Amino acid sequence: MMECTRRSRILACGSALPRRVVGSAELAGELGIRTEAIVRLSGIHERHIASEDEATAGLALSAAQTALQRSGLKGDDIDLVIVATATPDRTLPASAVRVQAGLGTTRGAAFDVQAACSGFIHALAIADYMLRLGEAETAVVVGAETTSRIVDQTDAATAMLFGDGAGAVILQAAHHDRVTRDTPGILSTHLRADGRYEDFLRTDGGPSSTGQVGVIRMNGAEVFRHALMKLAAVAREALSKNGLSAEDIRWVVPHQANLRIIEPLASALQIPLDKFVLTIKKHGNTSAASIPLALDEAVTDGRIRSGDLLLFDAMGAGLTWGAALVRW
Template sequence: MGGYLPETIVTNDDFTKMVDTSDAWIIERTGIRQRHKVAPGQRTSDLAVEAARVALAAAGRTPEDVDMVIVATTTPDMPFPSTASIVQQKLGTRPCAAFDVQAVCSGFVYALTVADGFVARGIARCVLVIGAEAMSQLLDYTDRGTCILFGDGAGAVVLEPVEGEGTSADRGILGFDLQCDGSKMDLLYVDGGVFEDSNRIGKIRMQGNQVFKHAVHKISEAAENAVIKSNLSMADVDWFIPHQANQRILNGVADKLGLDRDKVISTVAMHANTSAASIPLAWYIGVQDGRVKPGDLVLIEALGGGLTWGAAAIRL
């Protein structure tokens, strides 16, 4: 695992100078206390590269070992080429498959399961899966309902094949569930793009109450399906590492799944919602502080614009 956060920290108090809000109001409704923001000139690929270097070092690998790069992001450096190809160039890997996955906040779950397919079929043997976001670039700093929620950062994992027995005791991705309901796309979206005003960068628009209503139900259902497909039960889960959207959502999903809140890895207070980066960042923090260990069963989940959602059960 690897992670990286930009140096600039934006506190709740900083937002009181921009919109009608307060530190207490933000904490009560979201659990967020601060978030990180990219420096001028710093791009999503820069965040991704830093996280990737940490992950490769932890795995005892070098860029020359990498034979696939997958970047989950909704804030690419540019429409094309892919951020993954830019990361490949900056890391100095050999020519290999490199592409982006766009499922907004669910991106890392989607990307990890895509990588698993390539590894399981023997097509790739050392895959860099990165979630990287510069969400600050999509924020309307006059909209207090969205600008307080998001932060920037990146997390990465090195995925390689190992021998197993085909049982739930094996290491790796044991089961997953991915979903999307495009009829709900108007609940969370960016109001600009190639076919909009080309001189204006789109901003995040969200119907917060509706997203919250769908989040707990859909995420819980996907998490239950992922565990069932793994021939396991919630009692087997050692750590729940959710998408860090909102502390109330984290608590609601944990309670609905019957998971002890002490098993939840939460970084939302210090990182806010870093979209596709939030799961690998929280995972990295859990590894760094010694909570998450080899052999543990980890359950990850996310819901994002689309609406997309998904979950996966993973034995470390």
């Protein structure tokens, strides 16, 4: 008898955004710069900013609950919870255990992953590995951030970029006699890092070094240069691994870092910009939450349909980066 092959498939998505919306005009007044400069430099018109009573774990739980409800499953069906975040509620325990408890899940594993803006792809890859190896059957994978908490509000270069929010997916192992590149699910994930460049995007503090969380410091020119090279390279690697080409991609769901990075990436990959799911205009850079937030919007509004080939692509502090190919 032929042994069945397991593939992880996304069953449903969910998202959550803070109540407060801060337009670029309001932010421009606070920073002492022109609204047009923010829009021109980033493509961002507004972003959601968490209030005092809104925190990462709560946003993560809300997004996960929506995804779980849409999947038709219950908390008891979940045996793995992974939250990608660089802004947890507490140093410990992990935000994932709060999500686990809130979903009513009492078995399996729950932990956080920290890979900054590429965190969601890292978390998705880990969940995929565990499901394909039989370590779990059904996972909740969340990207959630309150990055506004660690932004220097006097530094226009970073303060204009970041917003808060959470996005989640329900991932379940599916059994097939044979899998091909047309079989629904995650085709492959590709994770990379190069710690030589850690100072290009970092915080200036931490519990062990200063006893303070610190705020974001960024060398924008170097981040831009490396982002374009590394995002294009890892996307091509993912396509080559699966015997696919850029023409096969229906939708690119990129990390929503900056429109000035996404536009040249589209050109480098020779994929029309109208095949990119873009939410940066209204969400800003939500770090690990940006891909699942954009994914949820495109699934909800009907753009993403059964059989579509999706490319997830992200780079973050570390430097860390990665890509994933998903057949919807």
